Amino acid sequence: MLNATARPEKATKSPTPVPDLRHKKPGKRRGAWADGHARTIVSPLELKSRWGRRIYWVLLTAVVVVFTLVFVFPLYWMVTGAMKTGEEIARMPPSLFPESPDLSVFADAWELFDIGTLLKNTLFYAGGAWLFALAVDVSAAYALSKLRPMFGNVILAGMLATLMIPPIVVMIPAYITVTDVPVFGWHLLNSPWAIWFPVAANGFNVFLLKRFFDSIPNELLEAAEIDGVPPWRVLVSIILPISRPILGVVSIFTVVAVFKDFVWPLLVLPDSEKMTISVGLSQTAGAVTQNQIMAGLVIASVPMIIVFFLFQRSIMAGLTAGSLKG
Amino acid sequence: METLTLEPLEQRLAPRRGRPPSKRRRATRRNLTSYGFLCAALFCFAMFAWWPIIKEVLLSFQQTNLVDKPSWVGLENFRTVMDDPAFGQAWRNTLVFTLLALVCGYVVPFAVAIVLNELRHARAYLRFVVYLPVMLPPIVSVLLFRWFYDPGPGLFNQALDSVGLPGLSWLDSTSTALISLVIVSTWMNLGSGVLIYLAALQNIPGDLYEAAELDGAGILKRIRHVTIPQTRLILMLMLMLQLVATMQVFIEPYMLTGGGPENATVTVVYLMYQYAFVYGGNYGAGSALGLMLMIVLLAVAAVQLRLTREEK
Numbered sequence: 335m336l337n338a339t340a341r342p343e344k345a346t347k348s349p350t351p352v353p354d355l356r357h358k359k360p361g362k363r364r365g366a367w368a369d370g371h372a373r374t375i376v377s378p379l380e381l382k383s384r385w386g387r388r389i390y391w392v393l394l395t396a397v398v399v400v401f402t403l404v405f406v407f408p409l410y411w412m413v414t415g416a417m418k419t420g421e422e423i424a425r426m427p428p429s430l431f432p433e434s435p436d437l438s439v440f441a442d443a444w445e446l447f448d449i450g451t452l453l454k455n456t457l458f459y460a461g462g463a464w465l466f467a468l469a470v471d472v473s474a475a476y477a478l479s480k481l482r483p484m485f486g487n488v489i490l491a492g493m494l495a496t497l498m499i500p501p502i503v504v505m506i507p508a509y510i511t512v513t514d515v516p517v518f519g520w521h522l523l524n525s526p527w528a529i530w531f532p533v534a535a536n537g538f539n540v541f542l543l544k545r546f547f548d549s550i551p552n553e554l555l556e557a558a559e560i561d562g563v564p565p566w567r568v569l570v571s572i573i574l575p576i577s578r579p580i581l582g583v584v585s586i587f588t589v590v591a592v593f594k595d596f597v598w599p600l601l602v603l604p605d606s607e608k609m610t611i612s613v614g615l616s617q618t619a620g621a622v623t624q625n626q627i628m629a630g631l632v633i634a635s636v637p638m639i640i641v642f643f644l645f646q647r648s649i650m651a652g653l654t655a656g657s658l659k660g
Numbered sequence: 661m662e663t664l665t666l667e668p669l670e671q672r673l674a675p676r677r678g679r680p681p682s683k684r685r686r687a688t689r690r691n692l693t694s695y696g697f698l699c700a701a702l703f704c705f706a707m708f709a710w711w712p713i714i715k716e717v718l719l720s721f722q723q724t725n726l727v728d729k730p731s732w733v734g735l736e737n738f739r740t741v742m743d744d745p746a747f748g749q750a751w752r753n754t755l756v757f758t759l760l761a762l763v764c765g766y767v768v769p770f771a772v773a774i775v776l777n778e779l780r781h782a783r784a785y786l787r788f789v790v791y792l793p794v795m796l797p798p799i800v801s802v803l804l805f806r807w808f809y810d811p812g813p814g815l816f817n818q819a820l821d822s823v824g825l826p827g828l829s830w831l832d833s834t835s836t837a838l839i840s841l842v843i844v845s846t847w848m849n850l851g852s853g854v855l856i857y858l859a860a861l862q863n864i865p866g867d868l869y870e871a872a873e874l875d876g877a878g879i880l881k882r883i884r885h886v887t888i889p890q891t892r893l894i895l896m897l898m899l900m901l902q903l904v905a906t907m908q909v910f911i912e913p914y915m916l917t918g919g920g921p922e923n924a925t926v927t928v929v930y931l932m933y934q935y936a937f938v939y940g941g942n943y944g945a946g947s948a949l950g951l952m953l954m955i956v957l958l959a960v961a962a963v964q965l966r967l968t969r970e971e972k
Contacts, residue, residue: 373866374777375882377873398782405789412804424813474701483694496709498961502908503954506936506946507715535704565693594797596911612799631800642795654859
């Protein structure tokens, strides 16, 4: 009996008795409380009962407190830890607030870790990876989706197959490839191309872009084709403007991935002048004091937190797109 | 008459506009432009995705020092790796790590997502906060937790102390080191799972719950008979993705324990790294280990494909 209700056919039989109100404003009704929310496990009626309300508020408070403790407090501890003196940070019952917040430690950390160079390198790698990967993957996806060459499906399958083998598993042969690229004989150690080439070889990006391009109606392009517009102009002036959302998702994930990556830059950028910020921090962390490490970590976190603030929407959208792969 | 007047016109136009290319020539042209657009991607994939996979297979049967020509050594590398006392330990650790991380990284986010989906307030805040650690570079989380795990002034032992419990030695003890790594790894990855499940939960049509409620199902029954069946596909997919992701643990042992104490936290990937880049460049043995891991991962991927296909 219960199973019958769980079948999706039932939903299609009685079309939308509960309209999706999630995206509407709370409106004139009694606030966002129960009406401005889609029906979930607990019914609005149950929630409005006296006990329902009590349990709800207790649960809400508990969740907010626990989440803040688990996810925000460590970051608070990191920031305040940076501002404590060496003596205070080692004190046995630790102090909750730094006694005399000392901001000069950030300047010290900047010097000690050489964060200026590290950050500049990382931004350069991330920016270059973004431009290069976008150019390579967009044109590949365009060719596979709209120009449909011979063996296109074979190529796409080959690209998708690489998703089953995470890059870290092949790090040794990939490293050897970078030291001596077959056929071309390039030596890419300490070169930004050691980051950029592998980043562009991302089957998931090609897949996401191709799927989006597939949804663009061909009639839109045929008119241009008849007028003799060359394919690259079709791509630049028709397809790219429509594809802004997916380009945003791919861009952010590429930049964040380069910024966060650790093993690969550790292997291919060993020169301390060329290191990324993650690797640089890991190499120097043994030689400085605890509060200086924390200051370094705070500085390293700032760019990513800014990116998160600015692009929260695209990141969340990308996560859902990511969950639908396979 | 008419045709006579028209033909010269067409001929006059022909040299300027070119004859409409035959079907075959058009196809060739299209293929050429296509491959023009594809060539950069083909280069990147060939060199940095496909070739390393083939090379891994080759390397695992070779001995090389990157200077001389590699020599074929048969199964020698596999023998070296399997004779290593850390070999069994590394697989066991990877397995335990994966299982623990599955409980923490799979069950917990789903439960958290269910609770979050019920809440009507503070949703944006909670979503933001839970994803915050995912955005941080892993090195930040790892070094932060290294400090928390400090047996002396570290946050965790101080917290235990303040409620009157004895402190633990966390990373320094064979019994707690691995679980300590799982905690860091869960902390920094939980958010993406939660948000993915949350999106899946929001796609469940509300009238299913309504119907279940009319049938007299309590909250737990509604979860069991509506929520879980409705999110089954994504749950299975995430199970496999999680498996693959946790099998690649590297930065945690690399930064926190160096595989110790007594190999208690050596993982397969970490051992592979050590062969190639720490023990004086034994690329062959490292690749042999990598090949084994690759086969395991491919088996997992095959199961995943099979399951999702059945579901469809």
